[in-house]
């Protein structure tokens with residue numbers, strides 16, 4: 055039997071927050087975004103609605119992303135967002151709720167206490183932490199408790215978490231601040247330098263996420279921006295390889311970090327990984343060509359997990375539900 059059905063799993067991500075209801079599945083998957091009226095301090099929208107407002111707000115409205123690299127950056131706004139998202143997930147009075155919370159593997163004690171405090175402030179009864187790569191590996195169905203090595207690469211918006219897992223523990227891991235947000239910035243910098251075109255963060259993200267479809271259809275990517283010197287609106291047609299060139303440097307850094315984790319892996323586990331390959335999770339795993347790039351660099355098969363963006367919260371959810379997985383959980387530190 056699992057725990058009480060009021061148990062939840064939480065993935066407080068840089069781009070998206072996910073809430074999983076034990077024995078119910080993913081109940082909420084919304085952008086980690088809060089729109090605030092900067093004059094009155096009033097919150098105008100949270101989650102998907104705030105996400106839609108980003109990049110289109112009047113001067114007195116700001117869309118805040120309260121998490122940075124998977125850690126709480128704006129404590130008060132995170133608390134308001136969490137309260138709202140727990141309500142959406144059906145937890146009007148979360149007092150008896152126990153939460154399993156995914157945390158980046160390199161989160162400090164301060165970062166952990168911030169998560170703990172935010173959960174307590176919204177009334178969550180008990181909090182246990184789970185390193186995000188472990189959660190993602192469980193969610194992707196990897197045999198993390200067996201005596202075999204598994205390599206997971208979770209590509210989010212703020213961090214890429216790489217870990218080799220065996221017998222329920224982390225054997226080698228790295229968390230690098232190179233992921234979706236950095237790829238978007240690289241596209242913006244490239245377009246400014248190469249085409250004198252200024253574009254916003256969301257336009258850059260759309261170019262990145264549109265790569266696979268444009269390449270499959272053999273067509274260029276249309277982009278609207280402003281001419282960097284005249285400030286006039288301009289539309290350009292970009293070859294997909296032009297956008298891919300912008301991503302080369304940050305992707306090389308991810309590949310190098312994966313190589314570093316593999317180098318630190320004991321030879322027996324290295325052999326397991328060569329056989330079983332690498333599993334990619336996080337929405338960033340969908341980046342066109344990332345699987346092929348890693349396959350070429352590591353010489354191992356690479357697979358993208360099903361529903362990669364919710365792998366971590368589903369894995370944390372399974373740890374809340376299944377007694378056999380509870381040894382993976384860490385008890386949160388006291389205040």
Ligand SMILES: Nc1ncnc2c1ncn2[C@@H]1O[C@H](COP(=O)(O)OP(=O)(O)OP(=O)(O)O)[C@@H](O)[C@H]1O
Nearest residue numbers: 067068069070210211212213234336337338340341
């Ligand atoms: N098709 C796609 N191609 C490339 N990138 C994508 C695609 N779809 C989503 N992404 C990127 O995935 C990132 C979001 O991933 P995810 O939701 O896993 O992050 P997160 O869990 O919020 O972040 P973190 O784990 O860093 O805190 C964003 O940068 C987004 O642009």
